[in-house]
Amino acid sequence: MITRVDLSGKVAWQRTYPGTGRPQSRLSTEGTLWVAYPDGDGRLLDGVLPDGSTGPTARPECGPDEEIGAFVLLNDGFVISWVSASRRARGDRSRPTSEPRVARYTRDGECLWSAPIVLGAVSFPGVVEMGVRTGWEIQPRKPWVPEEIGVDHWEPLLVSADRVAATFTDARGGIGRTFFLNLDSGETVSATSPAPTGRKAIAGPGQFLIGSQGYGAFTTGRFGRDGAETARWASHGAMLVDRNGRVSGPELENHLPSRSRFRRLAPDNTLVDGPALTGYYTSHPAMDCEGTTVFWRDGKLLAVDTDLAGHELFAMDDSRAVIGRALLLSAGNVAISLDNEVLVFRTPLGPLAEGPWTCGEGNLQGNPLLS
Template sequence: MLGAVSFPGVVEMGDRTGWEVRPREPWVPEEIGVDHWEPLLVAADRIAASFTDTRGGIGRTFFLDLDSGEIVSATSPAPTGRKAIAGPGQFLIGSQGYGAFTTGRFGRDGAETACWASHGAMLVDKNGSASGPELENRLPSRSRFRRLAPDNSLVDGPALTGYYTSYPAMDCEGTAVFWRDGKLIAVDTDLAGHELFAMDDSRAVIGRALLLDEGVVAISLDNEVLLFCAPLGRLGEGPWPCGEGNLQGNPLLS
């Protein structure tokens, strides 16, 4: 059960008065829709299942035991954001909108163990370190490529222009590659940015970055697929090296 949901700054449609701001009054949604931005996440013996109210964009993530199906814990209602597997039984849960811009790390017991003032398309490397391009509904862009440090602080990478971003992929050396603002960008382990390709293009429908064999990167833009030969290695072996986090979501082709 999603239950009553509320969040400061939520805008709800009224019958006669139009859009009405109700910052703290809980309301029960008439219908909910399954979060379609990320798949159902299964990490060791834990499942993270997210549901979002279709009118306000406020949702919750429920953590379940894989064997029994029992609910272990649930997040508080918050604007929906990106998610990722952070390790065995561990998840990153992002929240973005209505003033929220955070990413929390949740452990096997469903408790939040860390929280960062950032939200984005995060990658998790083989050492459990998370990083990725920030995603914020704002122009001009204030986003950067960020690394989430263990002490809840942020390590700055390059500033990012534009708005629309592909989900990145990380190679075995820890270099992330993604498409943003008409550019194919790589960010290495030192958080140095490298522009691999650029063109005058602001298309909004962008697929995730697929890292194929021999450093080939595939990006879909609207009805086109672009292939690039980049100085990259094979897909990384971390728990979440790309969108959907596995070889079935990001096939390695020979």
């Protein structure tokens, strides 16, 4: 369901769509909301106008077993990551019949290029299995070919200048790779080594931050336009990038009690400590024009300024696990979704900062694109 509400909570309109529940919508700068959903034997991109009425539509050609894993709205079309329909959607336990791919389309749905993705055999040192022959002794798992490939849960498709970063994973084990493609031709520039997937961000024109968390991994790497890694930090989190290219954000680690902090990733691959963070579940943060970051964690609306000093803006007894990204709206209003509730706070923050990645999914449109 897509719902439009104003800041008072009044519902303007609602529309429902078939689908699996993964959010698949992008908002254009002129206000048209594009929604991807299954329609008959294909997939439809449906434009919804600000008043809730139907706008333009596009029907990109696809195979009968394909579904849209992720899409990004370009100024003149779309980039789509295609995957084979999940076993649940197919209603059986058969192997997928289509291979993953990335394709670019015009606004009318005409395909400009389609690039096949070969994930190949994957492995990672921290992944183990129980060896039957050794009497349940834990053994490192040898490289394996994934039975089902999907897009990553976090930022699966990013477009920056003339580069695309598309992440595909082994749907069962969470080991994946990010493929860097040429936006104009679809040619694969490079790909990362298999690793546990994590948060990602646009770091600049043709540049990306690729995080890895799990199975002992806890890192973030910066990759340039040529697809080569240019920096690496021993930290992983929901990172923001300001207009000067400075990277900071709350760490996200699967560990309790929390060892996470708000961190700044310094140019020399070192970390600058901010305040310690309690709790576990965290919204994706947003940064205002003065460089102050705001986010929700452990029942609190927190802010961290440019001096890395922490400030508590609001607190309540709340441990809900389903938390959306923080939206920094006009006049210092901050909106956050907690489970099935949307909370709006009035704060002293300024407007959203300028930069390549100043909030979750890069901008208030939720469209991870840097032109």
